[in-house]
Amino acid sequence: MHRLAILLLAVALTACGRTERPGAPPASTAPSARQTAQCHADLRREGVDFRVLPDKDYGGGCAVLGAVQLLDIGVPVTGVTAMRCGTARAFAGWVRNAVAPGAYQMLGSELAKVEGFGTYACRNVVGSPRNAGRRSGHALANAVDVGGLTLKDGRRITILRDWNAPDEPTRNFLRTIRASACRRFGTVLSPDYNAAHRDHLHLEDDGARFCR
Numbered sequence: 588m589h590r591l592a593i594l595l596l597a598v599a600l601t602a603c604g605r606t607e608r609p610g611a612p613p614a615s616t617a618p619s620a621r622q623t624a625q626c627h628a629d630l631r632r633e634g635v636d637f638r639v640l641p642d643k644d645y646g647g648g649c650a651v652l653g654a655v656q657l658l659d660i661g662v663p664v665t666g667v668t669a670m671r672c673g674t675a676r677a678f679a680g681w682v683r684n685a686v687a688p689g690a691y692q693m694l695g696s697e698l699a700k701v702e703g704f705g706t707y708a709c710r711n712v713v714g715s716p717r718n719a720g721r722r723s724g725h726a727l728a729n730a731v732d733v734g735g736l737t738l739k740d741g742r743r744i745t746i747l748r749d750w751n752a753p754d755e756p757t758r759n760f761l762r763t764i765r766a767s768a769c770r771r772f773g774t775v776l777s778p779d780y781n782a783a784h785r786d787h788l789h790l791e792d793d794g795a796r797f798c799r
Contacts, residue, residue: 617642617652618673626672627655635660635679640669648722649709662687666703669728674706674792677771678731681790685767686736693760696738702745704732704787713783724774730791747786750778769798 618626630637636659644650654669660679670678687698707728712721724730735745749757768775768790776789780799 617650618671623653623672626653626676629676630655630672630679633679633683635675637675645709647709649726651707651728654707654728662698663700664703665700666734667706667731669707670731671727671729671792674729674731674772674790677792678790681764681768681771685771686764689760689764689767690736690738693756693763694738694742694744696740696742698736699739700737701733702735702737704734706731724789724791724793729793730774730789732787732789734787745786746778746788750785766798773797775799 627637627639635657637655637657640651640654640656642650642652642654644652651669653671653673655672655675656669657664657667657675657679661683664682667678682698682701686701690696690698706725708723708725710723710726712723725732734747735743735749737743744757744761746761750761752758765775765777765788768788772790773793773795774789774791774797776784776797776799778785
């Protein structure tokens with residue numbers, strides 16, 4: 588019965604998009620005022636505490652537009668700053684409705700903390716020579732990187748160490764939450780994509796439907 592429960596959880600949480608290489612660069616236009624207002628309303632309805640950030644255009648394809656700072660999503664999160672509201676909404680939903688229940692049901696412990704590796708950064712795509720000349724989703728505050736998490740029983744799970752760990756439940760958990768992220772974000776990149784992502788999951792709200 589325990590194996591069946593885990594299988595059903597994985598099926599409920601997982602579904603990936605296409606697996607070809609990313610295509611067009613991320614949109615540089617800001618979300619509309621209506622889209623942003625709806626996103627704020629969605630976050631409030633879900634009980635997410637956040638702060639609205641002012642729009643800033645830094646030039647050169649780097650900007651923070653329609654962004655928020657997440658303050659409390661119900662689980663402590665470190666290492667995240669400005670995120671476009673849509674990305675923040677997807678991230679909060681993923682942590683609360685996939686990562687947290689997945690940890691409890693697949694690993695037997697409640698989630699204590701999520702370790703972010705950053706959000707906004709004015710830089711180009713890394714690790715992909717074909718796309719090296721274009722801006723990363725991070726340059727628009729439209730992506731968040733996650734490096735690991737801590738459980739309430741004291742275990743610390745990281746993408747770098749545990750993605751191919753000998754412990755099967757841990758490997759299955761990490762792949763399950765990646766697949767769940769593929770339902771919520773446009774682009775999801777993991778160690779299976781390239782060496783530049785060997786230590787984190789890259790989650791981007793760009794509508795690309797690229798899951799690797």
